[in-house]
Amino acid sequence: MSKKFYITTPVYYVNDVPHIGHTYTTVAADVLARWHRSLGDETFFLTGTDEHGAKIAEKAREMKIEPQQYANEISSKFKEAWSELNITNDNFIRTTDEEHIKAVQKALQYMYDRSDIYLGKYEGLYCRGCEQYKSQRDLINGLCSDHQTAPEKMSEECWTFKLAKYQDELLKKIKKDELQILPLNRKNEIVSFYEKEGLEDISFSRKNISWGIPIPWDKSHTVYVWADAFLNYLTGLGWSGKAGQAPKMWPAAVQLMSKDILRVHATIWPAMLLSLNLPLPETIFVHGYFQINGQKMSKSLGNVVAPEDLVKKYGVDAARFLIMSATAFGRDGDISFAKFDEKYNADLANGLGNLVARATKLIEKNGLELKLKVGSDKKLIEKYSKNMQSFRFDEALKSLWQKLKEADEALSEKKPWKLDLLASSGQAKIKKILKPIAQDILNVADLLKPFMPTVAEKIITQFSHKQIKKGEPLFPRI
Ligand SMILES: [Zn+2]
Incomplete structure (x- = not known):
């Protein structure tokens, strides 16, 4: 009997060109999509790019071009890389697509109308690199562990999502695997986060960041980048933003991602779905990171591996094979x-x-x-x-x-x-x-x-x- 199989990669942020991390997620999604098609399952495979936010506007300013032009250039690099790697995605969603923008506004309006979004105030330490407020325990010696920069103290009026309201319901669903998080150690991390720290209401808008989707009832604010980005999983299926009306292929059977974005995917994202009266994804699968020769991949070390490097050296099929066989999928691996x-x-x-x-x-x-x-x-x-x-x-x-x-x-x-x-x-x-x-x-x-x-x-x-x-x-x- 044929089944539905909807698989997603995250939308990749266009602050960076494709590297082996993106490649790993995308090739794995392609392998699963191809396998399910071969089983006769009705399959849909979505990938794309995440293009809003202060960081993108800043990069464009440095290059003296419009943010949209900057996003176009980087987004097309992702498209090229996936075409070179023989990736069979059924759609390539961009968060600057007009249809996506309209749907995000409609969805947020609904959440506002049902009082899940209110005008609040946010004070906190904000890392520009992550585009996220950081809690003290996210910091190492006062610095963002991902960016090695000190986050800025910020306080602002903002439209706030009642995330805490969904704490109990989400924890229950995650524990019962109604929202399955794999591998098991990742599920345990998330359950312990819910139990020890718990969900707090979260800023869903930003003032003074013009490169984003305007909040429909208050145009002086733009939508928080994560809230914008998450909805791609629905708009990529042609969803118009209507609450309670899931597109045909929803819910996703598998959402693949790396561990750095698990927390937001296991808290904000499913809470938004509950607020919109939509089913949760079936499974979130978290894969590990690759280290290069025992070192973290970074631009400053000059050890970033690009997909085209692998294709040039080994050919498309061998590159895909080498990536997928390098390590157990849920674990970190070391490659060279x-x-x-x-x-x-x-x-x-x-x-x-x-x-x-x-x-x-x-x-x-x-x-x-x-x-x-x-x-x-x-x-x-x-x-x-x-x-x-x-x-x-x-x-x-x-x-x-x-x-x-x-x-x-x-x-x-x-x-x-x-x-x-x-x-x-x-x-x-x-x-x-x-x-x-x-x-x-x-x-x-x-x-x-x-x-x-x-x-x-x-x-x-x-x-x-x-x-x-x-x-x-x-x-x-x-
Ligand atoms: Zn950071």
Whole structure:
């Protein structure tokens, strides 16, 4: 039976060009979207860019261009990167899209009309980098831990969202997994945040920041960037801002993100949905960070890895594979080009690539005709699916490579090249050895499609011909 599967990445903030962090989330979302499409599920995959806020206005001013022009340029860099990585998003939402802006205003008006938004005053320490007020415990030696800058003391009149009102209901839903947060340690962090600190009402507007969506009933304020950004998950489906009316694909089956934005996604975002009488997402999945050679990736260290660096060096499919197999999806990982090179040579050039070359060469040389069937290894499919279902991409890939390893060993042990083709039943004997190996390769290729779509199709096409022929090397050695 086909199911609905709606998956989102965060909208990426255009203060920065795409790097491996964005790439990780987006490729993972693409892998899941492709897998669900292959299962016949009705699938929608949304990504996009977050374009409002003081920081964007500031960057544009530095470059002496309009904020919209600045946002256009960076947003198109994200689009290019995703197209280069063969990402199959069904929509690319921009928070400066006119339809999005209208829907945000309509939604906030509704929340205001039902008295979930009131005129309050906010005093606090504000980090410009985060565009967030910070509590003392968010700071290290008085500095924002993400930006190493001292937040500014600010006090202002602002339109305030009654976040505290939703504390009990949200905590209950999170505990009962009605809003599931994965991995479990992340859920525990959030539950403990609710229980120990709890929700407080939050500023939902800013004065004096013109690069934002005007509050519909008070044009001297613009909408707080997070409130604006969250609604993309609905407007990206064509939602017009009407409370109580979820778009067809809502709720999201999976919302992927990195850990730095979990807290807001597990508090403000679902509270907004409750205020708008809309269902909560089913699952929030939080993946870890990559360190580069044991160091945090940062511009000042000059170790930022861009998606195009990976594609240039390894090719699209191999880049996708290397990212997804680097570490368990919910954990932090350490990557380096040296490790990627090693893995590329071991698993792709020597592993998959070499096995395909050896097998096809022998099949072609002996003139074998093999009738193979895609998807014939039910045990392998079961193991793989279980891992995909639980976001264990690395394990799903390991199960495929285990299969390839067994096929490779069978080939080396049985040495079909030593058999005499012309001896009695020589060809039958050779065929008996090579057919299961070819069948394994085909089954693995079929399951590789979400990760390496082009290479997988190449192998499937090659092994689906009546007469299988050796082709170009799939992965030239590095
Ligand atoms: Zn900060």
